[in-house]
Amino acid sequence: MGLTIGVDIGGTKIAAGVVDEDGAILETHTVPTPPTAQGIVEAICSAVAGAGSGHEIEAVGIGAAGYVDDKRATVLFAPNIDWRHEPLKDKVEHRVGLPVVVENDANAAAWGEYRFGAGRGHDDVICITLGTGLGGGVIIGNKLRRGRFGVAAEFGHIRVVPDGLLCGCGSQGCWEQYASGRALVRYARQRANATPENAGILLGLGDGTPDGIEGKHISAAARQGDPVAIDSFRELARWAGAGLADLASLFDPSAFIVGGGVSDEGELVLDPIRKSFRRWLIGAQWRPHAQVLAAQLGNKAGLVGAADLARQG
Amino acid sequence: MGLTIGVDIGGTKIAAGVVDEDGAILETHTVPTPPTAQGIVEAICSAVAGAGSGHEIEAVGIGAAGYVDDKRATVLFAPNIDWRHEPLKDKVEHRVGLPVVVENDANAAAWGEYRFGAGRGHDDVICITLGTGLGGGVIIGNKLRRGRFGVAAEFGHIRVVPDGLLCGCGSQGCWEQYASGRALVRYARQRANATPENAGILLGLGDGTPDGIEGKHISAAARQGDPVAIDSFRELARWAGAGLADLASLFDPSAFIVGGGVSDEGELVLDPIRKSFRRWLIGAQWRPHAQVLAAQLGNKAGLVGAADLARQG
Amino acid sequence: MGLTIGVDIGGTKIAAGVVDEDGAILETHTVPTPPTAQGIVEAICSAVAGAGSGHEIEAVGIGAAGYVDDKRATVLFAPNIDWRHEPLKDKVEHRVGLPVVVENDANAAAWGEYRFGAGRGHDDVICITLGTGLGGGVIIGNKLRRGRFGVAAEFGHIRVVPDGLLCGCGSQGCWEQYASGRALVRYARQRANATPENAGILLGLGDGTPDGIEGKHISAAARQGDPVAIDSFRELARWAGAGLADLASLFDPSAFIVGGGVSDEGELVLDPIRKSFRRWLIGAQWRPHAQVLAAQLGNKAGLVGAADLARQG
Amino acid sequence: MGLTIGVDIGGTKIAAGVVDEDGAILETHTVPTPPTAQGIVEAICSAVAGAGSGHEIEAVGIGAAGYVDDKRATVLFAPNIDWRHEPLKDKVEHRVGLPVVVENDANAAAWGEYRFGAGRGHDDVICITLGTGLGGGVIIGNKLRRGRFGVAAEFGHIRVVPDGLLCGCGSQGCWEQYASGRALVRYARQRANATPENAGILLGLGDGTPDGIEGKHISAAARQGDPVAIDSFRELARWAGAGLADLASLFDPSAFIVGGGVSDEGELVLDPIRKSFRRWLIGAQWRPHAQVLAAQLGNKAGLVGAADLARQG
8 A cells, every 4th residue: 555644633733644654754734723523524624635635645544532433433522622423434535535544643643653653663552642631542462452432542531549630521530630731730830839939940931920830831940950840740750650550550561652742851751750650560570561662753643643544444 | 172171279279170162161170279389280280180081181271360471381470379480381281291371360260251151242351350359351352462471451450549558469559459359348347347336237147346247248248238238339339330430441342241259249249330330431421331241150260261261272 | 795796798798797695686787798809898897887776786796708817807818809918807997986806707607606506515616617618617625716827727628638629729639629518519410420310300400411400409309319419418428527537536526516508408418427427436436426416507607606706805 | 833753655664754843854763564554554653653752743644645534534545555444543643642644645745845845935836746656736725635535636547548548546548657657667668669779778778678678777878868768758748748737727836846756857857848738738828837846855755744744733
């Protein structure tokens, strides 16, 4: 098979990219994300047409946030778009005249990393994505594992604190409330509020108030040695690593790949995650340890992964 | 392939059973469990010889508590026997002259239920065993998933309460401290101590003191309507169901099978587990729900499963 | 001393009442609550003038939500009014020409119950108020204990769940997030959402949706046997009783008084609170047990208590 | 009043000391702690006689671990001695012919610090004792507050983690399981086991194994910069400070005094406790902050406090 197109649906823009068999992106076409559910379908088709023009495309893979059914055809539920049992595959196939595969975006990103990024050479890989929330994907025996109904690997919503923080999903104590970009900001604001004298650099990067702290400030401040920023990353890592230890007890992969915006900070966040993982790994002295690796494809992982999943059919 | 032998290593006896292709046990031979690690190896061989005599046996499967390596040959660590990197497959093959497969006992039981019990007809099944502790096994795509290093599906040791109860594994807050036979007894004793007036039946079945309460008393008392016994099962179910909801977020199977001694109580424990599972299932309105089924093979599941895994090679 | 006036500042109206030495309210005057901080001061004076006209008044006591300083003069911080270091005593004394005492409203209510309600005859009483939030007051040795800086007895904000629910105070896991009217509504909505088939009566009393459930519906539904409503009260009681057990370990009073809107349900909520209290009371077999009593003065407790505190000077 | 005797009952020896009005110990007499409950009564009398010989003694105060009734006469329950409703005051008065006051040992120590140690000049003081377990005492309005039944200030057994660690008291999640000398050792052992490469100094001070780590090793290793030892103190301080913040919400004292063996480490443990206290103090910007002070009397606090309570009558 030759070229396929991967589609990434973001909050502000939709990107379609032509991807070859080696995971290289030959061309990208982006369009703004429309406000309506139906508009987004049309924008996807438009982006695909724009990217594919002049290439011979064999299939299209779409990464979508939310639950995708086991046929990889219907979006059962999307958190940020008003899609409920949306037959996305049929609609897009009808318009663009190519085979379409729909996949959960975190699954697509996991597949991208497994095929062309940090996961190459591993048969059993767990990918977690520390973005605004926490998502992930599971590769076992060189196959993406989607569950019986297509909704596996919803890592962000396992309960790590009984009676814990409210989550947008309606439950409490979900992992993504403790290990995600949003959690990182909360940690930093709480700590800057309680001990502003330890957050001088951090507060200076924003508007001077705890509520003005954003994710980018925390990274920059941590690199400059701000105690509150460093401690906030450590707290995030404490929860992330403990969760990876749980995933090791369940899946026992050979490697974990940590992606998402938070992981862009590299060893600043990876190193404490590894330490926390080791701290909580059960039976650590009796088992080989999974590696904890930084993702390599950045925010292209989802697009590349979706394209490759379409290629696999 | 014809007949194989499955071996179950219990605390007081070791059972070897001749099993046919349909999972039927044709003959069983048991020997007492010796106190030493080496003695147990010999007893396994003796039980296999005793059961196999007069049958044409093609392979032997051994279910062992503990970590078993990815080659299904070496017991890396056993909690109750002094085996550390014990080459059990080689030792037994050498003695009995048949191909041997070693498997974690909870994995073997899961496989038995999947093949011949409650899991028949399902491709993706999670089995949990509520015995003294909590174990389990994962079948995805009709294959037992053992992880990269052979130690997957250690369900009992995921952390459900940060800073929670100490566990024999050295960690804190492990699921099996909250959902297991041992937890059930703790719940009943604590409640009977605090409110003995609600535990009249339960206390009457033992020696009259909270510390004298044992598992069998709780089942009997619950059936007679004892409030503390019923509440203890409900507490167990609260934790068991919440954990199943986490497993659904991770694995998304079509069915859960609940086995182990606690599950012998049937609907008394299954019904509240189902309710708790539904209570905590994320995205319940947008997804098909996995069934929560009672195991069907009782304490034969491990022996039958081990024999069948040996048959599969 | 003869008559004093107590003032209760509510969200919609401000009530001033003339109270005699026996805690009887002789006359009440209410005015609407203005939207501004300064307007509220004027409204308090207006209500006091209205109620006091025709009586010989000797002093005024004002119950205010928030932190009140140790001199009972300045509101350090009010959660719902824009008062920050507000010299309320001076302002009101200047206008009405009478001695004024300012007191935290939950402290005032506790004092009211101690003097004229459920606490009569006890020397050491802890009062908790289960309203929208959770407040309280401490009487030890027949004196209201306000702490060194005036801000004791902020029961609602002790941490009962590490890393738990966010609280309006900026912290996490505060008791009032688990034991209060607001918590009760959350419990009912979550349960009705998860198991609507067990919430038929409850859902029928509102608009049919979980989000339409309000506190009054839960009480009514519980009285009609609705399983979700009953379970919601039980969950509230579980947390309330466990907290009382902690307070017993700390203060060891002879009685707890439970007031606030939630307690209007009487034994529906008191009985499970008592059970939970006994369940968690430390050393229960070695100590006399504090009584858990229903408040008797309803929403008049604060006004009557404030008036009496003014009388005491 | 002139001289009184204070008695401290330790696990290995019983000390009686003659104390003057300024809290100075003029003479001490110690005897070994006998193994039986009755033997201990006799040993107390013997120690009192030995110390008092040659002095004019007016009263005796005995500090005893456990619940002491509101008449300060009977030990309702002692955790380490087989005393159940033991009429200690009567027995000792009968033998020594002097007025006797029995007091909970942590209360006695709190009183000692309030009168002659770190608490001088404060009217409202909370003392916590971080020894093997966690005890404490409450002074409000210059009086020791014992509760209605004599069993107040059992700080160690408030629940800080629902479903948390088992406690010797029969409950779960008690504060002393997270903030005490025993907790400190657990933290160090767990961390040394998980990351021995960060515990080189610590492990070198004991027998080289995590289980060989004792409290004294942790202090010494922390002073030498051992990361695991330092982190163990930080974890202890995290829980201690959060609990002090709860006590501030409840009692609002002007000072906390931290005593017990753990506090002998001074700023090594005090400084992180202060930080954690500030981190969790509710309404920190709207209230004066209580000081967190190191105890000054060391292990003499209980003896001196008991003697002074006897003087006060």
